[in-house]
Amino acid sequence: MFRTHSAPPRPALLMLALALLAGEPMLAQAQTARAKKAAPPAVAPAAPEPRQQSRCGEEDALPAAAGRDSTSFEISSADPRAQLQELVQRAQQRSQGLGAATLLAQAAREEWEEARAARLPQVNLGGTLTHSGTKSEGLKLQHGMRASASLNVSAPLYDSGRLVQLANWRSQLAEAARLGLSSTEQQLALQTVSLAMDRSRYQLQAQVYGQYVRKMACLVDALGIIVQADRGRASELVQAQKNQQQAELALVQTLSALRQVESRLRRFVGDELPPSASYSALLTQVPELSEMQRDAELSPELTQLDAQARAQASYAESVAAGYKPQVNLLMGGSATGGVVKSGEWAAGVSINIPIYNAGADHGIAAARKRAEAVRLQREDQLEARRYRMVDVHEAAASSFDRARRIVDVLRNSDRVRASTLQQWQQLGRRSLFDVMGAEADYYSLRVAQVNALFDGQQAVALLWSMGRGVLTPLR
Secondary structure (H helix, E strand, C coil): CCCCCCCCCHHHHHHHHHHHHHHHHHHHHHHHHHHHHCCCCCCCCCCCCHHHHHHCCCCCCCCCHHHCCCCHHHHCCHHHHHHHHHHHHHHHCCHHHHHHHHHHHHHHHHHHHHHHHHHEEEEEEEEEEEEEEEEECCCCCCEEEEEEEEEEEEEEECCCCHHHHHHHHHHHHHHHHHHHHHHHHHHHHHHHHHHHHHHHHHHHHHHHHHHHHHHHHHHHHHHHHHHHHHHHHHHHHHHHHHHCCCCCHHHHHHHHHHHHHHHHHHHHCCCCCCCCCCCCCCCCCCCCCHHHHHHHHCCCHHHHHHHHHHHHHHHHHHHHCEECCCCCCCCEEEEEEECCCCEEEEEEEEEEEECCCCCHHHHHHHHHHHHHHHHHHHHHHHEEEEEEEEHHHHHHHHHHHHHHHHHHHHHHHHHHHHHHHHCCCCCCCCCHHHHHHHHHHHHHHHHHHHHHHHHHHHHHHHHCCCCCCCHHHCC
């Protein structure tokens, strides 16, 4: 009689699957050895793959099939504050919009210098060189070269303050342009910090989903062995494979979102992105709302509107002064040489006193109304910003509170999933659906905790950007 040997007995296969699911390679090896003793092997069994056993661990690298490995998510040991400041600096150096705002601020200052110089004397020198001739009846033709030169000097003596107000107008416009440059810098800093934090957010999400994928792969491997012994549990294997595919889909979507964020961040800071530092300890302190609302008046946007309102007020005063008496100093002289030589000079003052101008009142009223409109715009911006700060402050506090509460729930969820897995493995009191539900709940809570933390940090960054700027807390 000859006996043919097939796979190990079913009890040995079940114990091997449960050992693989529990992540206990030593127990799996012991059960395999027992199976070998129970029946003489016809063929030497293949050595278990170390990678298959490691799929049950949650600290391993992402699977190679995901397209990225753990080195892609290596956390840099650099100081997170220094890294964010460096990224902001690189973004400011590369920004063409910031360069344009710088040139506009410089141009506005040059116009202010031009307006200041209008009160100084102006000197003009002119000259002509012609060939001319004169023919009179009974006289001989006279012709020849003729040269003339003139020198004129003028200076305002009294203008009712028109030039001073025009200079003030240009001065406030230059200040508004400078504050506009500062506002552009702050907006660029906020965008860079937000993108850097989003990058870190999706990296952490990818790590969590990668662990979820490996956990589901471990269940699939274990159930694959169990189904070999009990074909009636094939539906459980299909359900586990479906959950594994869903976890892989979530991982792929997260990696795609990460690539999009990195692409937008490269537009600001350049193609070479440093490894992301750990930002979990940054911007976690929600500032006092009253302090932030006071700081709203110090924001570049609000101070820029202040400067524009003052500029329009000065322009309105200059328009009004233009309809008042003007006194100017005039001096000049000219000399002519050639066929006829002559010279003349003059010195004195010119006085202009407006008597009646039908449009004067309308022009003055229009300028003053524009100044008042800018002032009202500033007040409206301030009020809107303060109410916006209330919303953002509440969102930041709620996000951090949610993150803390999720941590407490996570502890219980971890205990539930461990107990559920143990009861399914050893006692048979839970179904596979209970196990997969506990795992899905645990990993979804981990992703929610990551999102809550980064939502709070970005809300704090936005809150500071509406005041003194997001770089203030980073410094």
